[in-house]
Amino acid sequence: MSEDFIPPLWLRNPHLQSILPSIAVRRPLVQQRARTVIESSQRWIVDCGAGVRLQAFPSSQAALGRPPARDVAVLIHGWEGSADSLYILTLAQYLFERGVDVVRLNLRDHGDSQDLNEELFHSCRIAEVVGAVRAIQLANPGSRLSIAGFSLGGNFAIRVGALAAQAGLELHRVVAVCPVLDPKQTLLKLESGPALYRNYFVLKWRRSLRRKQAAWPDRYDFDRLLHTATLTGMTEQLVLQYTGFPTLDEYLQGYAIVGDRLATLETPTRVIAAADDPIIPIEDLARLAPRPSLTVTRTSFGGHCGFFDGSDYGWVDRAVGQTIGIQEQP
Secondary structure, eight states: OOSSOOOOGGGOOHHHHHHGGGOGGGHHHHHHHTHHHHHTBOOEEEEOSTTOEEEEEEEOSGGGTOOOOSEEEEEEOOTTOOTTOHHHHHHHHHHHHTTOEEEEEOOTTOTTOTTSOSSOOOTTOHHHHHHHHHHHHHHSTTSEEEEEEETHHHHHHHHHHHHHHHHTOOEEEEEEESOOSOHHHHHHHHHHSOHHHHHHHHHHHHHHHHHHHHHSTTTOOOHHHHTOOSHHHHHHHHIIIIIOOSSHHHHHHHTOOSBTTTTTOOSOEEEEEETTOSSSOGGGGGGBOOOTTEEEEEESSOTTTTOOOSSSSOHHHHHHHHHHTOOOOO
């Protein structure tokens, strides 16, 4: 397949690319197409160590009477997405159809998992994601384990890859689609860009925080936070009150992957980024430390985690499959 993504002329607008793959009107169609992977999945509460539990949905070839899978793919959604996000379901079904076992992982407080852990989600909680991947590896001995993540999930996937050697993980491949590179620059772009994206994340975050408060009413009162209008203001309040980081800047630096942050990256890793991404500044790609293990694919179009060409399975699904070594069906 081509290293560049060139959609039809009518799909070259970056905002259309960013919105269409996740638009709610597509959900019935995507869920119908992904019926096999959805119906074969089971809810798994993963013990990540240190008392942390995350929610995952594994789908196994063997459970359907098929030959055991050689490959297992862990899929990680973006911020305020979930294991049921449309782009996750589409990729999950694409891989599952091609003989891959799939584990759709929910980050803390995403999906309907707000009741599993008392402490709040924040983006520096990498240890528990490493712990979840370790548990998935132990549950699938002898399999080739890969991780694919989108946006913030892509950032988590890359950090897991960078920590794999010291954590005792044996990873085959990491694929990160439009990953958050420098959170400070991403936050600035969200605040200064089209209000559509900012409002989308504010509304979804507020809904998630209300669920968290309902699950832990004696611990949380988010009244002031829920009435803050900006992402920066909401993030700063959360950071100062609940994370232990002394400043917003230190928190944002805590999960940045630019500079020398990938010095320990040994897992073969592919970053896929679009030049027209309205959320992740493409200029930040140049700030990634060059590593023999790191391959960067920069496409002309695609928006933010879009790469939508109107087909059942898009360019990025094929790119992920190709990267982890799945043969395309004729």
